[in-house]
Amino acid sequence: MTLSQIDRLAAWRALSPDASMEVVDRDSPCNPHEVAAVARSVLASRATSLSEGDRLNILEQLMIAYLETANLAAAFDCYHQIAAKFPATKSVRTTRLLGLYQEAQEKYDDAFTTYKEALERDETNLPVLRRIVALLVSKGEKQQAIEQLAKYLDSFMQDAEGWLYIATLYLSECMYTQASFALEELIMLRPANHLYHLRYADVQATMGDHVLALKHYCRAVELCRDNVRGLYGIRLMVPRVSAAIKGSVKSRGSDTLNGAPSIETLGELEKLTETRLNDVYSLAKTDATIQAVIRAWLRNS
Structure with a gap:
């Protein structure tokens, strides 16, 4: 046993302090089987030199690893040792x-x-x-x-x-x-995560705020250039925003809509998404029949 084992346990606690109680993939840095093995080794080889706080932290970590691997008897033994010092x-x-x-x-x-x-x-x-x-x-x-x-x-x-x-x-x-x-x-907490912008855009599109949805689909594509979902989102929102602007012309005599891009910008977005989607599917070597269907949809949408 080396000191690095204690450091590894501490690092694992920092990564997952709350015990998700979900089985962790074997390749995860917090694999419960590995956590249990290291914790047992530390407790066995340094039982007398560990501080009481470190011993209890490792026991707690070992208990959770046992629970995640369905070793309930061993988990309860760890719990019993912890509760003897700090009753529930x-x-x-x-x-x-x-x-x-x-x-x-x-x-x-x-x-x-x-x-x-x-x-x-x-x-x-x-x-x-x-x-x-x-x-x-x-x-x-x-x-x-x-x-x-x-x-x-x-x-x-x-x-x-x-x-x-x-x-x-x-x-x-x-x-x-x-x-x-x-x-x-x-x-606001994670402004650079394109997935959050995508989800927000989906919600706005569902609620009928197509202008705001378009903005966030564009932001998602800005953060992740070839994101297919974002590109399709833009493609679906452009005609809806264009229709809203045309409706505004008829009702108010104005060719603008609060917060919306101009008709010219919308046209450029439409061309850009068609080009990018075609490139994405071509680079991915998508089946020729599927590519033909996609191109037909892009031309007619």
């Missing part, structure tokens, strides 16, 4: 571990009760809040999950994953206005 009645962190163990046993109602009790003691505890939301979603109680997640985001407004999660929940309930707000918060 006095430690929210230990209470959360008990809830994780109950989830692994498929005792979801017991786990939910455990988490709620922990939350009553510390209502801003991030890991516990995440577990409550996950359990509510798994039970189909999405409205309650949204309420819990909204409370969580009131305290942790910088959590991009939280905004993405609540946006997804809003969309699953067809709450487009709320989803739009959540995605706006997400874009």
Whole structure:
């Protein structure tokens, strides 16, 4: 055993401090089988030299790795050692571990009760809040999950994953206005992520704001030049925005629409997307028949 093993465990804790309870791919840097092996080695070879804090951190890490690999007996042994030092009645962190163990046993109602009790003691505890939301979603109680997640985001407004999660929940309930707000918060936190602009553009297109949708499809393509979804989004929005401008001419005598590009710019966007989509499919060596269908659609759309 080397000191680097302790460093690796600490790095893994930094990568995933909240224990997602989802099985990690074997190629992941946080593979639970590898985490368990390293943690056992450290605990066996440095049992007397580890500080009490380091020992308990590693025990917690080992317990979660055991839960993720369905070794419940070994996981409970780790929990027992932690609870002997910090009983669940006095430690929210230990209470959360008990809830994780109950989830692994498929005792979801017991786990939910455990988490709620922990939350009553510390209502801003991030890991516990995440577990409550996950359990509510798994039970189909999405409205309650949204309420819990909204409370969580009131305290942790910088959590991009939280905004993405609540946006997804809003969309699953067809709450487009709320989803739009959540995605706006997400874009402010991660403005260079083209996928967030794409999702926001999709929501705006669904809500009928084709001008705003067009802007964000363009932003997505600016950030990721050959993004096919973004290019198709532009292609679909251009005729809708053009029709809105023409409607504005008839109703108000103006050839402009608030925030919209000019008709000339829209025409250039249409040509650009046709060229880029043809290039993308050509470079990908797409089947000739499929390419012919795409070109025909682009000409006639």
